[in-house]
Amino acid sequence: MLEDASLTNALPVTLTDKVRRGDLSSETCPSRQVLKNVTSQWGLLTLIALRDGKHRFGELRRKIGGVSEKMLTQSLRALEADGFIDRKVHHSIPPHVEYTLTPLGHEVTERVAALADWIELNYEKVLTVRQALASPNIR
Amino acid sequence: MLEDASLTNALPVTLTDKVRRGDLSSETCPSRQVLKNVTSQWGLLTLIALRDGKHRFGELRRKIGGVSEKMLTQSLRALEADGFIDRKVHHSIPPHVEYTLTPLGHEVTERVAALADWIELNYEKVLTVRQALASPNIR
DNA sequence: GGAAGTACGTACAAAAAGGTAAGTACCAAA
DNA sequence: TTTGGTACTTACCTTTTTGTACGTACTTCC
Numbered sequence: 001m002l003e004d005a006s007l008t009n010a011l012p013v014t015l016t017d018k019v020r021r022g023d024l025s026s027e028t029c030p031s032r033q034v035l036k037n038v039t040s041q042w043g044l045l046t047l048i049a050l051r052d053g054k055h056r057f058g059e060l061r062r063k064i065g066g067v068s069e070k071m072l073t074q075s076l077r078a079l080e081a082d083g084f085i086d087r088k089v090h091h092s093i094p095p096h097v098e099y100t101l102t103p104l105g106h107e108v109t110e111r112v113a114a115l116a117d118w119i120e121l122n123y124e125k126v127l128t129v130r131q132a133l134a135s136p137n138i139r
Numbered sequence: 140m141l142e143d144a145s146l147t148n149a150l151p152v153t154l155t156d157k158v159r160r161g162d163l164s165s166e167t168c169p170s171r172q173v174l175k176n177v178t179s180q181w182g183l184l185t186l187i188a189l190r191d192g193k194h195r196f197g198e199l200r201r202k203i204g205g206v207s208e209k210m211l212t213q214s215l216r217a218l219e220a221d222g223f224i225d226r227k228v229h230h231s232i233p234p235h236v237e238y239t240l241t242p243l244g245h246e247v248t249e250r251v252a253a254l255a256d257w258i259e260l261n262y263e264k265v266l267t268v269r270q271a272l273a274s275p276n277i278r
Numbered sequence: 279g280g281a282a283g284t285a286c287g288t289a290c291a292a293a294a295a296g297g298t299a300a301g302t303a304c305c306a307a308a
Numbered sequence: 309t310t311t312g313g314t315a316c317t318t319a320c321c322t323t324t325t326t327g328t329a330c331g332t333a334c335t336t337c338c
Contacts (some may be wrong), residue, residue, distance in 0.1 A: 014256040018203065019187040031262040032180060035255055039178040041171060048158040057285050063158065068327065073286060083264060093334040094284030104264060111254045116174055117153040118250055123170040125222060125243060196315050207297065212316060232304040233314030 034082050038112050042067050042075040047109040048116075050085065050101045057097055084108055173221050177251050181206050181214040186248040187255075189224065189240045196236055223247055 037043050042131075045064045049055060055063070061072055076099060079085040084105035090096035101109060154170075167207060167228055176182050186201045188194060194202070215238060220222040223244035229235035 015183075015259050016187055016190075016252045016256055019184055031255075031258050034258050034262065035178060035183075038258075039174060044174075045158055048155055051155075058283085069286070070288095070328090071326070074326090089285095092284085095333090097285060104261065108257070108259075111257055113155050115250045115254055116170075117155055118247070119170050119173050119177075120154045122243065122246075123173065128222075131283070208316070209298090209318095210296070213296090228315095228320090234303090234316070235317060267311085 037075075037078045037082055038084070038108055040075065042071050043079060044112060044116060045082065046072070046075050046079060047101070047105065048113055050099060051103070051109055051113075054100045055099050056099070060099065079105070166213070175212075176217045176221055177223070177247055178254075179214065181210050182218060183251060183255060185211070185214050185218060186223065186240070186244065187252055189238060189244070190248055190252075193237050193239045199238065218244070 038047060042064065045067070046060060049060055049063045057069075057072070057076075057127055060076075061067060061069065064072065067075075076085060076087070080087050085101045086102050086105075088098045088100070090098070177186060181203065184206070185199060188202045190200055196208075196211070196215075199215075200208065203211065206214075215224060215226070219226050223241055225239045225241050225244075227237045227239070229237070269276060
């Protein structure tokens with residue numbers, strides 16, 4: 001973690017470096033939860049939807065077909081807590097809340113979406129491997 | 140999914156495009172599981188560990204401190220099924236099994252590790268946002 | 279009156295994921 | 309004999325996540 005960087009005054013230590021050096025303890029890395037938030041099903045779709053700009057709760061829900069209000073609320077709250085989403089409340093009845101990506105949110109979305117798209121585009125290769133593994137003459 | 144591409148003869152349709160067009164149904168996207176496999180706690184650490192080359196089960200387990208044999212087995216099996224890991228069995232007693240990244244595995248690992256490292260390096264920003272949100276004068 | 283809209287929160291249940299411990303089968307060493 | 313090594317598998321339990329249904333509070337429209 002970043003506390004290692006402050007001790008050694010070296011470049012920031014990444015997860016990748018720690019695995020390589022065998023420094024990784026079993027304690028849960030706090031940034032893991034951030035990774036989970038941005039790669040979770042509804043979290044990912046929420047980020048991608050918000051790339052097109054400001055959305056309200058209902059707009060997001062319709063755009064992300066199939067998400068329950070509960071799960072959408074949960075995802076929005078987590079992403080907001082991580083600093084990726086800005087939530088603006090207009091004090092009105094009925095409620096009026098707008099969600100936008102923060103600059104940090106735009107950055108992480110680009111990266112997560114790129115990964116998801118790569119997997120999507122290479123999924124055919126994955127399917128091929130799976131079919132080969134399912135053949136009875138393997139293992 | 141890729142079946143859309145075959146219907147329209149257009150460029151491959153990515154998840155990102157589908158969200159934008161509001162084409163996303165609630166049915167589970169099969170490539171979702173691949174994303175979950177490579178971003179899961181033990182899956183990610185496994186991929187990163189294997190970047191340094193061939194490993195045996197016990198080596199991986201020691202390098203990835205804290206993973207149970209069960210979870211490591213499970214992650215290796217999933218990643219192998221996705222085509223990211225090659226598993227070579229030497230028929231011997233005691234068992235001798237070697238794991239390596241496939242070319243596809245190297246590609247996905249680069250991408251996932253880059254994302255994880257980005258989150259790690261920007262985690263301090265996330266922390267700052269969280270502290271601000273925890274202040275009693277917010278919301 | 280009910281229905282629709284807004285954006286949630288809550289209670290409980292169901293499903294999924296993960297953890298612990300023991301087992302497998304053979305060999306070698308203490 | 310026990311212990312340690314190898315790489316899993318299995319049974320059972322616990323924890324986490326997700327889903328369903330209902331509730332909140334106000335306005336407008338039929």
